[in-house]
Amino acid sequence: MNLYRYNSPYHSQFLQAKGSMGRMRSGYILEWRGPSFTAVGECAPLEGFSKENLLDGLHEYKKNESKLRNILEKIQNQFPKPSLPTLDEINIWEKELTGLFNQNYPSLSFGLSTVLYDWLSQVYQIPLHKLFMKLGDQNLALINYPAHEATVPVNALLPILEIDECLLKIKEIVTEGFTAVKLKVSSDHEDTLNVLSRIKSIAPKIRLRLDANAQWSSATFLPWAHQYAKLDLDYIEQPFPEGTFEAEVQSCHQAEIPLPDFAADESCAVVSDFYHLLNTTTIPYYVLKPTLIGGISDIMQMILDANTKGATCILSSSFDGIVSRKVIASLAWFSNFVKKNRLAHGLDTGKWLVENYGSPEFLLIPEIQKGAYSLEQIKFEKVLPEDSILSNSSQEQQSLHQLISVHQLEPISIDTL
Numbered sequence: 082m083n084l085y086r087y088n089s090p091y092h093s094q095f096l097q098a099k100g101s102m103g104r105m106r107s108g109y110i111l112e113w114r115g116p117s118f119t120a121v122g123e124c125a126p127l128e129g130f131s132k133e134n135l136l137d138g139l140h141e142y143k144k145n146e147s148k149l150r151n152i153l154e155k156i157q158n159q160f161p162k163p164s165l166p167t168l169d170e171i172n173i174w175e176k177e178l179t180g181l182f183n184q185n186y187p188s189l190s191f192g193l194s195t196v197l198y199d200w201l202s203q204v205y206q207i208p209l210h211k212l213f214m215k216l217g218d219q220n221l222a223l224i225n226y227p228a229h230e231a232t233v234p235v236n237a238l239l240p241i242l243e244i245d246e247c248l249l250k251i252k253e254i255v256t257e258g259f260t261a262v263k264l265k266v267s268s269d270h271e272d273t274l275n276v277l278s279r280i281k282s283i284a285p286k287i288r289l290r291l292d293a294n295a296q297w298s299s300a301t302f303l304p305w306a307h308q309y310a311k312l313d314l315d316y317i318e319q320p321f322p323e324g325t326f327e328a329e330v331q332s333c334h335q336a337e338i339p340l341p342d343f344a345a346d347e348s349c350a351v352v353s354d355f356y357h358l359l360n361t362t363t364i365p366y367y368v369l370k371p372t373l374i375g376g377i378s379d380i381m382q383m384i385l386d387a388n389t390k391g392a393t394c395i396l397s398s399s400f401d402g403i404v405s406r407k408v409i410a411s412l413a414w415f416s417n418f419v420k421k422n423r424l425a426h427g428l429d430t431g432k433w434l435v436e437n438y439g440s441p442e443f444l445l446i447p448e449i450q451k452g453a454y455s456l457e458q459i460k461f462e463k464v465l466p467e468d469s470i471l472s473n474s475s476q477e478q479q480s481l482h483q484l485i486s487v488h489q490l491e492p493i494s495i496d497t498l
Contacts, residue, residue: 082113082149084110084111084142085112085490086108086491086492087108087109087490088106089402090104090434091433092432092435095240097240097265097292097294102129102400106125106127106400107125108125108126108402109139110122110402110485110487112482113196115157118203119482120197120199120200120480121196121404121480122193122404123191123195123402125401126138126186126188127188131399133188133189138188140498141182141183141186142189142495143498149193152174152178153178156174156178165205165207165216168382172382175377176378178193179376187374190375191375194376194377194378195405197377198212198377202480208456209411210410213415217384217415217418218419231414231455232456233410233414233417234261234453235259235426235428235452235454236261236288236425236429237263237429237452239264239265240265241265241267244275247264248279251280251287252283254284258450258451260287261287261288261290263427264291264292265292265294270301270305273291274305274309274312288315289313290318291316291320294347295326295346297320297321298329299332302333303332303338306333306336307339309340310338310339310341311339315342318366318368319346327357327361342366344364344366344368344395345366345368346397349367351374356386359390360390366392366393366394366395367387367392367393368394368395368397369395369397370396370398371405372398377408380412384416385419393416393422394416395424396410396412396428397409397427398431399430400430400433403431403443406430406431407484410428410456413428426454428449429449437489439484443484443485
């Protein structure tokens with residue numbers, strides 16, 4: 082396994098209710114090479130939100146590197162099988178991989194899980210989103226999902242802005258083809274409602290999602306609740322702190338007044354907390370951030386179990402890099418497939434980052450077009466200039482490794498940690 086570090090500066094300051102996101106998004110790429118494959122994953126805990134940090138994760142990796150190599154060798158010897166393994170079978174292997182490491186390092190678990198699933202998609206020659214579909218449920222997999230539906234609607238993302246700049250951005254968002262937007266909002270309800278009413282006046286059809294980043298309380302929200310309800314919001318994401326979220330949502334419902342829908346975010350970042358909320362509340366939306374949760378198999382099962390309870394999982398990037406965004410988009414496609422809908426997901430984070438590690442051919446193709454993330458196979462010869470060395474090639478984007486050029490990244494020497 083090879084490791085490569087990346088650093089992606091933010092284009093500009095991104096403000097949310099907890100403050101600025103900082104100046105730099107950092108992470109590392111995991112690369113598993115074999116004689117006929119190269120599978121990759123990404124580990125990038127989010128400063129201020131993750132309970133881990135990058136350096137501690139690397140030290141955790143170093144402690145178990147030799148055991149990890151042995152397990153990967155075992156997995157390679159076990160597969161490929163003539164038929165696709167089940168989700169439960171893959172989950173066993175995934176748990177053996179991620180179980181080597183402390184459970185307080187979910188971004189490392191997600192990176193290793195991505196390596197495993199990327200490898201499987203290459204072994205069975207199935208694009209990642211369709212692999213998720215086939216593994217998720219045999220009955221679902223029998224449904225013919227048209228190729229032209231291999232896109233995921235995306236909600237645009239806006240930080241806390243002055244009202245004039247916010248309205249200007251909304252006009253740009255509508256022009257770019259987005260049909261939904263998630264706005265970071267403060268605890269000033271009068272100011273927030275003023276901004277929302279102005280948005281509705283210039284873009285009445287745009288779907289609105291609010292993210293308070295756990296900075297509200299039910300006591301301060303309830304006097305304004307009826308005004309929020311009138312706006313026909315998709316939902317308000319994590320309005321209350323993680324520790325009091327369930328009680329404060331219950332307090333709002335006991336008020337017996339019109340309310341907007343709520344969505345859990347920080348309150349469902351741990352798998353056990355997700356299932357507690359799913360089994361004890363009627364929250365209709367769960368925002369899942371894989372970097373903060375861990376393994377892909379768990380996330381797929383969460384999507385399936387939420388569906389049985391009538392709830393919906395919205396997949397969201399934590400300002401992740403190119404590799405993780407592609408995986409999260411594939412999971413978002415799977416969630417829409419399970420729900421048989423076309424809901425928007427939180428994938429509009431790449432535009433906030435200066436990413437200098439993408440492969441040249443990939444950088445020519447925007448991942449989000451007309452408000453949707455495309456999961457279609459990409460034929461490079463359609464977009465490359467004539468003098469490109471790949472311009473006459475029929476090579477297609479088949480694996481996550483083709484999204485990056487690791488030779489542009491700084492190799493990490495585990496021995497020096």
